[in-house]
Amino acid sequence: MNIEKSENTLVVVNYCRNCSKNLSPHAVFCNYCGGKIIKNRITVKNLLEDFNDRFLSIDGAFPKTFLALFRKPEDVIGGYINGVRKKYMSAFGYFALSLSIAGIYVFILREYFMDSIFESIAFPEEKNQAQLNFIKKFAASFNEYQALTSILSIPVLALISRIVFWNYKQFNYLEHTVIYLYAFSHINLTFYILAILTIWSPKLYYFFSFLGIIGYIIYLCYVLKRLYRLSFYKLIIKTSLFALVGSIFLIIITIIAVVIMAKMGMFDELIESIKAVNEAKN
Template sequence: MKCKNCNTALSKLINYCPLCGAKIVKKRLTFKNITAEINEQFFNIDNKFLKTFLHLFSQPETVINGFIEGTRKKYVNVIQYFAISLTLVGIQVFLMNTFFKEAMELDPNMFNPLGIDPESQKNNPFNSLQFEDYNNYQSVIYVLSVPFSAISTWLAYWVVGVRHYNFTEHLVINLYYSAQVIIINAFITIVLLCFDVDFMLISVITSIFIFAYFFYVLKRVFKTSFLISLAYFLIVMVGYGFLFIVLMIALGILAIIVMYILKKS
């Protein structure tokens, strides 16, 4: 008998491959087997998903540092956890576009108190964008935001001399953090929309949670005091803001070049 995942020769007495750790499937595939496996993976009180979710709140350093240091079986793999969170985003987008479409319709005059003349915005190429357009691309935005946050934490901690994590390990930190935030954000958004809570208020609530949880994760993972963690967090935010501005400038220049080429053609 051989492992179906890594082709390693196996004894008939073992249940897991000693090389890749995969579970040895001996029974024929049936609906009962699939149901049992789904229950074990997601609905059992001792399943890894629930344990990962709860421990990322109560002891995020155990989950994140454990994965970085080699503990890979106790919790859900960081890539799998992030993939699950993106699946939930897809469900959130579907529900919002289907049942809560009116909640995403922003008042076009909401920025008038800032002195913006609506007539002056007619030639703005971004003026036709609706919130629904942003909502439909949430998964892409989340995926693209992770490298930016990873670069920000890596640079910030490198500047202050805390360099025991390399960039890939900072990527793991930010993937676990982002996945947890995405899951909670999707759940809170849908629940509050069901109670007719204003979407802008929901955005404020979730934004506060996102920043507070990010600070909490960095404090626990790097095991620093409150004031030192706060200082590091502010440096990270400055770095993230700088990267965002650079990206916006680059996109602006690219947009100008594209418009110039189209105009000439």
């Protein structure tokens, strides 16, 4: 094979740079390790293409996955569990994309709309400033750890689901994790896109925030019904059981979170402000 050099082309060799096996002259991928044969030097374009291939696999797969998760979630989730890997975005790729959109949302909210969103909340009497400061501080802290919260939520939701569906042997715990990687990512992706589009209006923002909570519950029921082919009666039973087990987990997690927040001193400013107001009244 001829060896060429130019500003935009690497040295052309007749072996794979990944596994050192011999290549055919016009190979695009290595027949042994499957590695892509790179002939051009690094540019912004191929860096973005490599990032997309390794982590997101967006291209035409994203709109196809996004729409299918509304229409036939069992085709996307069940297909991935059963070994389908090319038709739709992977579970981790979709989750990574949702975290990326969430990061954009958090940046926009923190940098441009935090004050306008939270100053529209009305509080009675003198306590308003103390309460508002606490809520803004809490929201800022929650947004700062939003990605970590999302990552930790997946195994917890999968565990609750595995407990609720203990009598169904269709999916194991790791497969339940895949279910929530897709479902959690999908509702978050939908909510954050709507939030970014409506964040300029506090009223619309609050409406879609409330809608997001309701939408998550409805969508989760929809996904589980399609995956397990549940009757309406069984869906009600499983949803009620999920709410019960989830409430227990939520209470435990809330207690832990409050203890951590207290240790970090997040309540100190609020407590001192309330004390000062009460002393002024007396």
